[in-house]
Amino acid sequence: MSRPLLKYFVKKNWYLLAGFTGLLLLEFVICIFxxxxxxxxxxxxxxxAPGLSEDAxxxxxxxxxxxxxxxxxxxxxxxxxxxxxxIFKVLSKPVDNTSLSAHLMTGMPRWKYIATAAVFxxxxxxxxxxxxxxVAGLCMLRWGQIDWVAWLNLNASFMFQSFAIASVCFFFxxxxxxxxxxxxxxxxxxxxxxxxxxxxxxxxxxGYFTLIGWIDIEKVVAGTFGLWWLVDLVFLIVxxxxxxxxxxxxxxxxxxx
Amino acid sequence: MIKLEKVTMKYANGKGIFDxxxxxxxxxxxxxxxxxxxxxxxxxxxxLGFAKAQNGTCTVNGLECFSNAPKIxxxxxxxxxxxxxxxxxxxxxxxxxxxxxxxxxxxxxxxxKMHELIDYFEFDPKGKIKRMxxxxxxxxxxxxxFLHDPKVYIFDEPTSxxxxxxxxxxxxxxxxxxxxxxxxxxxxxMFEEIERASDYVVIIKGGRIVAKDKVATLKNLTSKVFIxxxxxxxxxxxxxxKFVKQIAKKKVESLDVKxxxxxxxFMKYYEDKEGAKK
Numbered sequence: 001m002s003r004p005l006l007k008y009f010v011k012k013n014w015y016l017l018a019g020f021t022g023l024l025l026l027e028f029v030i031c032i033f034x035x036x037x038x039x040x041x042x043x044x045x046x047x048x049a050p051g052l053s054e055d056a057x058x059x060x061x062x063x064x065x066x067x068x069x070x071x072x073x074x075x076x077x078x079x080x081x082x083x084x085x086x087i088f089k090v091l092s093k094p095v096d097n098t099s100l101s102a103h104l105m106t107g108m109p110r111w112k113y114i115a116t117a118a119v120f121x122x123x124x125x126x127x128x129x130x131x132x133x134x135v136a137g138l139c140m141l142r143w144g145q146i147d148w149v150a151w152l153n154l155n156a157s158f159m160f161q162s163f164a165i166a167s168v169c170f171f172f173x174x175x176x177x178x179x180x181x182x183x184x185x186x187x188x189x190x191x192x193x194x195x196x197x198x199x200x201x202x203x204x205x206x207g208y209f210t211l212i213g214w215i216d217i218e219k220v221v222a223g224t225f226g227l228w229w230l231v232d233l234v235f236l237i238v239x240x241x242x243x244x245x246x247x248x249x250x251x252x253x254x255x256x257x
Numbered sequence: 258m259i260k261l262e263k264v265t266m267k268y269a270n271g272k273g274i275f276d277x278x279x280x281x282x283x284x285x286x287x288x289x290x291x292x293x294x295x296x297x298x299x300x301x302x303x304x305l306g307f308a309k310a311q312n313g314t315c316t317v318n319g320l321e322c323f324s325n326a327p328k329i330x331x332x333x334x335x336x337x338x339x340x341x342x343x344x345x346x347x348x349x350x351x352x353x354x355x356x357x358x359x360x361x362x363x364x365x366x367x368x369x370k371m372h373e374l375i376d377y378f379e380f381d382p383k384g385k386i387k388r389m390x391x392x393x394x395x396x397x398x399x400x401x402x403f404l405h406d407p408k409v410y411i412f413d414e415p416t417s418x419x420x421x422x423x424x425x426x427x428x429x430x431x432x433x434x435x436x437x438x439x440x441x442x443x444x445x446x447m448f449e450e451i452e453r454a455s456d457y458v459v460i461i462k463g464g465r466i467v468a469k470d471k472v473a474t475l476k477n478l479t480s481k482v483f484i485x486x487x488x489x490x491x492x493x494x495x496x497x498x499k500f501v502k503q504i505a506k507k508k509v510e511s512l513d514v515k516x517x518x519x520x521x522x523f524m525k526y527y528e529d530k531e532g533a534k535k
Binding site: 002004005008012089093094097098099101102103104105106107108109110252254255256257 | 298301302305307308309326327328330331333335337340341342343344345346351354355357358359362401413
């Protein structure tokens with residue numbers, strides 16, 4: 001990993017990370033502080049939030065379950081938009097506009113550039129989920145004590161899921177950079193994942209190929225999801241495989257000057 | 258030092274370089290001439306290890322270029338004709354970044370050299386590169402290429418965007434490096450640009466090397482076209498001195514020199530070669 005390059009990535013992208021993290025935290029904090037109001041609305045309109053009883057008291061356990069239900073949206077989509085934009089900035093764009101040559105002409109090997117970009121992307125996702133874990137977790141204490149282990153498991157699982165999807169996005173960005181399909185594939189694949197995951201009926205199984213929807217939120221929160229470690233492990237293996245594949249493909253790539 | 262042996266790299270559209278074969282020995286300056294689209298940049302891409310040739314081998318310092326690109330890059334100063342810089346940097350940030358990334362491989366104070374070069378090219382690198390003029394960007398790229406005192410320089414149309422004074426200063430710098438024994442390959446589509454600094458010229462056209470010769474040989478084959486008081490006068494290069502002495506006796510209101518086209522150099526070169534055969 002190159003420290004000067006990592007410093008450059010942080011310096012040029014911190015505002016994007018800060019903006020996304022801030023917005024995500026704002027959504028969570030608003031939901032947490034207005035929980036009794038939202039509960040009243042969902043109880044009236046839907047007969048309770050998904051998986052939560054209308055009669056359930058608003059306490060720490062309810063807050064944790066309620067906020068966990070927001071994860072398919074805020075724990076998947078928000079980080080996804082962020083890492084698509086970041087991968088485009090640190091990988092696709094420098095290859096397309098040939099500014100990558102300025103880095104490589106310093107004697108930096110291609111693998112080092114890719115590894116540094118990967119560390120930055122994964123580090124940013126980690127920072128987002130760490131902020132959510134700490135800030136949203138502390139805010140939920142307003143309603144009473146929460147199960148910190150379940151909350152940590154939930155955040156960690158969604159973070160590893162984001163790692164895995166980001167690595168797929170990274171692979172397409174690196175492999176097809178500077179081609180007509182490059183940017184489209186890097187942006188399109190994660191979006192296709194989300195769309196496939198929305199499929200229902202007998203084609204629902206397609207969703208399992210997308211890495212989304214593997215986490216049983218209710219069971220994680222209840223502490224009864226016995227296979228959480230296996231799911232997390234698979235996410236990590238997928239992440240590692242796709243990053244290594246990116247290194248391998250990028251090493252052979254014909255680049256412009 | 259720089260060696261290409263039968264290098265072929267063909268693009269999908271049929272263009273590319275074919276059987277490119279030449280050498281730049283240590284301490285030599287070789288001009289790499291060719292019209293736009295002739296294959297100069299493709300050849301340089303292969304030399305820098307950015308692209309892998311389909312056939313043939315290219316080496317720098319005895320190392321195969323594609324597989325040893327990072328090692329080779331440490332000892333190369335490269336200037337692109339259209340330099341691209343990392344997003345959002347100022348010129349100074351970019352140069353400092355280069356100093357930082359290269360500091361493990363360079364023993365001397367690169368920052369001192371950086372400021373000397375900035376003073377030499379008389380520019381202020383503090384502004385955002387994005388907002389710089391073409392000439393300013395080019396100067397930033399030039400400083401970046403000379404910063405680490407490499408053994409080999411590869412320039413791809415290095416003076417594009419520079420004004421004539423800066424072009425001349427750049428050539429002076431190249432000559433100074435030549436005196437220090439550096440190996441230089443300089444591509445251009447203008448004969449005038451490289452005739453001052455180069456020992457040899459390699460001419461590429463349509464992806465193939467069409468001529469390799471001493472600068473003096475090519476120079477003597479061609480003529481200069483002077484525009485005196487609005488009228489064109491063609492003078493063989495061997496008689497320029499005589500011509501200047503002649504017009505010094507007359508009233509000259511305007512005097513200009515027309516650039517020699519590469520086409521005319523090729524034509525003259527071939528005419529001469531064919532003539533010699535007969």
